[in-house]
Amino acid sequence: ALGSAFTSRYKRDALGDSSSDAVTAAFFGDGTCNNGQFFECMNMAQLWKLPIIFVVENNKWAIGMAHDRATSDPEIWRKASSFGMAGEEVDGMDLLAVRAAALRAVERARAGEGPTLLECLTYRFRGHSLADPDELRAEEEKQFWAKRDPLKALERDLTEPGLVRAEELRSIEKEIDGVVHWRQIDHVRIIKERFGVACSDSAVANYQSKLSFFYILGRPQHPAQDPKIIDGFKKTSQERSLHMWRVHPSVD
Secondary structure (H helix, E strand, O other): OHHHHHHHHHHHHOOOOOOOOOOEEEEEEHHHHHOHHHHHHHHHHHHOOOOEEEEEEEOOEEOOEEHHHOOOOOOHHHHHHHHOOEEEEEEOOOHHHHHHHHHHHHHHHHOOOOOEEEEEEOOOOOOOOOOOOOOOOOHHHHHHHHOOOHHHHHHHHHHOOOOOOHHHHHHHHHHHHHHHHHHHHHHHHHHHHHHOOOOOOHHHHOOHHHHHHHHHHHOOOOHHHOHHHHHHHHHHHHHOOOHHHHHOOOOO
8 A cells, every 4th residue: 555655656756747646545444553564554654745544444343352452542543643644533434424534634645744544433233254253242232333324324314305315326226236246247257267166246245235325426416426415414424423432332
């Protein structure tokens, strides 16, 4: 990721390419932030003012280790101050709040102000992987967070004010399902041709529902793409307190 960010700056500063304004985003979980490489990358990025956003998906659990039991300072975004870089905490269950924070970080990077550490407070609804039976997290905790599903919340925010109809969202989902389906067929075919083995596409299918609403915000001419509508959500996003994440501790 740092190499990608360095390329953007090298093209602009060394090669004189004024159009080189790409910003790199590196995504990782809270468990990564206890590793030495995390701090090394932060140091180098700030030293060279690289256009990169370090996005921490803090879902409270590093596989089976509760976040509060694994770090001396659970507020990861504050670690940015050790390097003199910008750090920000955002409600990761609020898509529009994350979007707004990301835009601020991109603006800083393109202005030559360097990297940003963006901590998104979120939660995962299933085990870490197919090998994780998810037996360590309390059922009460999982139910608490399931009620704050960001996709359902966004649909509510879009449909209640009449910005979009539920039927239109279902139509978009079907369109995405079709694209993903054909991509799955391509992947299965390529793996079979190259390695001579068949594979299941069920794992890829799990991601279909997650794509729909991000697709909405990226579609040209869609009501939800209107800057006025996006700005209208800012107040609501800011009013959603982050204290729910902090005061609902993981169960040991």
